[in-house]
Amino acid sequence: MEIKLAKEMGMCFGVKMTLDRIDEAVKGRNRIDTLGTLVHNPQLVEKLNTQGIQVVNGLSESTSSTVAVTAHGAAPEVYRQAQASGLELIDTTCPLVTRVQQLAKELMEQGDWVIVYGDASHPEVQGILGWANSVFNEAKEEANEGTDDKPKNKVKSWSARRAICAKSVAEIEAALAATGTPAAKVRRIALISQTTQNTEWFKEFVRDVVSRFLEHGCEVHAHNTVCLPTAKRQPAAIDLAKEVDVMIVVGGYESANTRHLRDIASDFCPAYQIERPEQLREEWFKGVNIVGVTAGASTPDYVIKEVVDALEELDAKMHAEVPA
């Protein structure tokens, strides 16, 4: 059985940067609590645990004096609350996520409805929505305080927050209805994407939104904010999936970009996602000549190597079992 690796795969520079920063920070401290999983990779999370780096679900759960924002970023409220509680905050947000947060905020300041294409419960999406909606929150605070800030007067007149997460036109319409806004009244929509979404699905979403909202004379502006490492890994996975009999996708089950790699590969051949080499199953490789391997953006090189070694062992075992 031949094993082929995707041309682009595995840990991205953003996750590497996050790990380096945390590694450096923990040297002078006994403990750091990360606000959510630092990286969606169970082996790494276990290793970090032994160094005093623990995962908590939010500031209220933390008992450490130092907390860290993960590569996925966080809403401005989290920074404010940490400061108000006197906590030291280490920010390891990936610079590409920071760029999307700032873009969402600027679009909101221009008066757009900001639609984030992504998974609503994902911390990155929550953070981006938080930055965009902070424009509304700050304007309302200023209105309450009676501060006269002309540029924000338009925002002050809004009756609801205008940043929402949606993956279909129906979800946008439902969100608009929930704010009491008829779709025909929306004048400008800005579309952005979670950095690890599938580019092709985002393009399809853009086409659907344009087709639905242009009818009302609404302007629709699309910003492709899928990050470059994700954008490179997806076509590399497709190229490989086209030439192999089965694909193994290595990465945490909670990792959105790993799940997307598995989904796009499965259009071309059977594709299985695993977190650890022990999860490989012999029946997946019966009659297989070529197996392809790719990995998500949080998967360390050593885990990929362990999987490749396990595949070689499995192959040797399967051939040894073939009767002469």
Ligand code: SF4
């Ligand atoms: S997947 Fe992209 S956005 Fe996320 S950490 Fe890596 S480089 Fe940054």
